[in-house]
Amino acid sequence: MNSRILIVGGVVIAALLFFLATAVVRVGEAQQAILLQLGRPVATVNTYQPNQPYGETGAGLVLKTPFIQNVVYIDKRIMALDISPQTVLSTDQLRLVVDAFARFRVTNPLLMYQTVRTEERVAEELSRILSSRLRNELGTQRFAQLLSPERNESMERIQNAVNESAKAYGAEIIDVRIKRADLPPGTPLEAAFERMRTAREQEALTIRAQGARDSQIIRANADADAARVYAESFSKDPEFYAFYRSMQAYRTSLDAGNTTFVMSPQNEFLHELQGSRSR
Numbered sequence: 001m002n003s004r005i006l007i008v009g010g011v012v013i014a015a016l017l018f019f020l021a022t023a024v025v026r027v028g029e030a031q032q033a034i035l036l037q038l039g040r041p042v043a044t045v046n047t048y049q050p051n052q053p054y055g056e057t058g059a060g061l062v063l064k065t066p067f068i069q070n071v072v073y074i075d076k077r078i079m080a081l082d083i084s085p086q087t088v089l090s091t092d093q094l095r096l097v098v099d100a101f102a103r104f105r106v107t108n109p110l111l112m113y114q115t116v117r118t119e120e121r122v123a124e125e126l127s128r129i130l131s132s133r134l135r136n137e138l139g140t141q142r143f144a145q146l147l148s149p150e151r152n153e154s155m156e157r158i159q160n161a162v163n164e165s166a167k168a169y170g171a172e173i174i175d176v177r178i179k180r181a182d183l184p185p186g187t188p189l190e191a192a193f194e195r196m197r198t199a200r201e202q203e204a205l206t207i208r209a210q211g212a213r214d215s216q217i218i219r220a221n222a223d224a225d226a227a228r229v230y231a232e233s234f235s236k237d238p239e240f241y242a243f244y245r246s247m248q249a250y251r252t253s254l255d256a257g258n259t260t261f262v263m264s265p266q267n268e269f270l271h272e273l274q275g276s277r278s279r
Contacts, residue, residue: 022066029059032074032109037065041110048076048107074109075119078174083127086134087184094143094195099180102130102162108170115169122169129165130176133158144196146181 027033033045046058064071081102088096104126106112106119116122137158138146145151159176166173235241 025062025071027059027062030077032076034072034109034113037069044110074106078103078105081123081126083131086131088135088138090143092143095184096146097182100134100178102176103174104171107172111170122171130162133161
């Protein structure tokens with residue numbers, strides 16, 4: 001009798017443990033869960049919420065009906081999206097090999113499950129969309145812009161465009177960046193470098209020519225202003241102007257110190273040295 005009771009008790013305990021094992025599931029903080037009943041979604045657990053504090057989510061133990069309901073887990077974390085290198089043709093007909101990546105997260109697990117089922121399928125769809133947008137956007141830029149910081153604006157436009165498409169899969173694009181942008185190897189690379197060098201030399205010549213022109217204009221304006229100031233000043237005192245010009249002439253003629261002049265005492269040049277001026 002006692003052995004029969006022990007057997008029955010053991011069976012009951014085993015059944016309870018089996019029931020608990022099939023009726024209780026654990027959803028982690030980094031997971032989102034969809035509760036399916038006979039393949040039809042009936043509830044979601046621990047879905048993504050913006051600015052949701054850690055520890056205040058729906059993660060934990062979840063009850064379900066054994067054999068009738070099952071749980072599908074979807075990653076709640078930010079995931080990386082790598083695409084294969086894309087060849088981009090710039091507006092000035094130069095080719096560039098662009099290696100880009102993106103980061104995304106699933107924000108609507110139910111919509112994602114209803115459209116593509118798994119995170120892997122979401123990544124495949126977003127990768128296809130990103131590749132197309134990348135070629136279309138960068139193909140509208142000049143080659144020099146693709147290699148400059150100005151391309152950040154293009155990356156923002158790509159992110160916004162891909163994000164609109166990602167919403168249809170219950171996902172959100174967090175960031176889009178270019179890891180590397182290189183010219184194709186071989187002769188095209190050398191030709192592109194030569195064209196870039198020639199373009200920079202022409203640009204430098206243009207800048208120098210403009211600088212020389214501007215300097216000549218500034219110098220001419222300064223000389224004209226100086227001549228006007230001198231004319232206005234000397235016209236107010238002609239005697240002082242005559243004296244000033246004589247001093248300049250003496251400085252220029254006698255500066256060497258060994259110059260010999262032979263002239264009559266009445267020469268106009270000697271009037272200032274004699275301390276008198278002919279009237």
